[in-house]
Amino acid sequence: MIREFALNDVYYLLLAARWTLALTSLAFLGGGTVGLLVALLRVAPFAPLRIIGAGYVNIVQGIPLLAWLFVLFFGLPILAGVRVSPWIAATVAFSIYAGAFLGEIWRGCLRAIPRQQWEAGASLGLSFVEQLRHIIVPQAVRVAIPPTVGFLVQLIKNTSLAAVIGFIELTREGQLTTAATYRPFTVYIAVAAIYFAICFPLTQWSRRLERTLRVAR
Amino acid sequence: MQHVCGGRRIGTARMKYTFNFRDVWSQWDYIAEGIGVTLLLAVVTMIAGLMIGALGAAARVYGRSWLGVLVTGYVEMIRNTPLLVQLFIVFFGLPSLGVRLDAMTAAFIALSVNLGAYSTEIIRAGLEAVPRAQIEAGYSLGLSGAQVFRHVVLAPAIRIVYPALTSQFVLMMLATSVVSQISAPDLFHIASIIQSRTFRDFEIYAVIAGVYLALALAFKLFFAAIEHFAFTRR
């Protein structure tokens, strides 16, 4: 039975957007953890560690996110014996994916700190980890905020792919609503508008942060 | 839609699973077809995206303010909404407005429009990085605006943003996988067809992932080669 596209449907779309944000948060937490690890690996003074980090980034970034979703969705039950719901598959896939990108961004920020800072720390007798912790990372964090916020926007958009493995978020809800109302144009424009309403302010914020950072230098 | 049903496992019994890649290899000719379509999509999109990007960037940097606003509007709309949704709007949405497109055409349009927006931003940064003195020298020689753009500004600008632009291109090549969701016969779509034939879910997607990785590497090498031959002299 076809129903009309009404304000009610917009309401359900908005509710589904909650799951978009929830998945994004989980992915950011998971990806952030992985990303931190990757960034540290890539600046480690030990070549094999750097190679592992580089390998991880290149492999993850060289495979489409859709493929990661499917490989994990079908592979986790086999490889890890876990019962896999769309939530778990999506969270793991996004964490792996985000981890590679965040790792690259954060590595760039660590490297942006001039060599003299490291040397100053070393001359004070600090170990590599201590230099990192007390001198480099605090400065790198400031530099990292604008691109990280920018990536957050990417992440929010990427969660739309989770629809493909049945995860109920904004895009999937859009598909279901289209099936019920037969108004694909209206529905998807509404979906796009909601994504825009979430992403655009973040994009602007990221730009503003970048500008203040540049002025401050 | 994709094979959600096949993926929902209810029982937790850990099944003894034998990996069988041979079934996947036997479908190699289909995989090759899929690769062909993916490459076609990628290359056409890159060319179209580059042209849209150059025009959009020029409009932003040199055009009248209303034109700049238009371009900014376009860029912001694309960059703040997911590619998948853009694809759905073009393929599923436009027919309600009377424009009926087949999957491949819709795919080309959505992908190009998407890449065009990102390229506009990247190339714009490049244009703004060309020193003003060069542009003045061009004008002072009697070159018109279009001539200054083409001979004095464009090449150095692209050289500056080449790394950022080509990584965006590689990402786009990987992102072409979304067109599988409107049943365009790309590599990812072929994967799902093979999956429904062989029921080797994991193997097929693992293989496809590997193929994409190889394609990404190939593109990176290709772009590096171009950089070496076009931009580095003697």
Place this chain on the structure above:
Amino acid sequence: MSLVELHNVVKRFGTNTVLDRVSLSVEAGEIIAVIGRSGSGKSTMLRCINGLEPIQEGRIVFDGETVNDPATNLRKLRQRVGIVFQSYNLFPHLSVERNITLAPRVVKGMEREAARELAAGALARVGLADKIDAYPDQLSGGQQQRVAIARSLAMRPQLMLFDEITSALDPELTGEVLKVLERVAGEGMTMMLVTHEMGFARRVATRLIFMHQGRIWEEGRASNVLAKPRTPELETFLDAVLH
């Protein structure tokens, strides 16, 4: 009729008046040296003559055409006015030949072979014939400036403007550029040079103009003006420059 005429030209950047009712007339064949402090308006005056900067009041006339008239085809005009800037604005992505042949080919439609010959001729005039296939980053500052001069000369302008073209050069490279300028002057080119090279101005210029706070403060034969400054501002300036 003079080649260049400025009538009560006023130029402002925002609230800052950079040219304050400047009037000047330049005959064909003259070599005008323009001196003054930074901010006195000298570079701006040059840039207004070929239309790089718009003016707010007054008229600039080049060979009978009003430069600041919106109806004037600036492109055509700029083919007859050459300008060389202080920072070497050779196009770094093009070879010396392509730098020089770009405008002749693209603007005048010249054929590739003819353009290359033209470039070779222009380079010979500045003493760099052997550098025709080099790239700007392989040349010294003085060589780059000489190529910039050749690039402007290749368009056969009626007037050449030089905006402090030796100021950014190492001292030992200045000489080679000044020699080229003397040669071009000797060939009868009408030239306006913003310069700090007083010796050169005295030797080569037919007229010297001292600008101060956007006005022409003193003007006359170079040797006279430099030897007998009539105003305290010029005295102070010469003291500072010639110490």
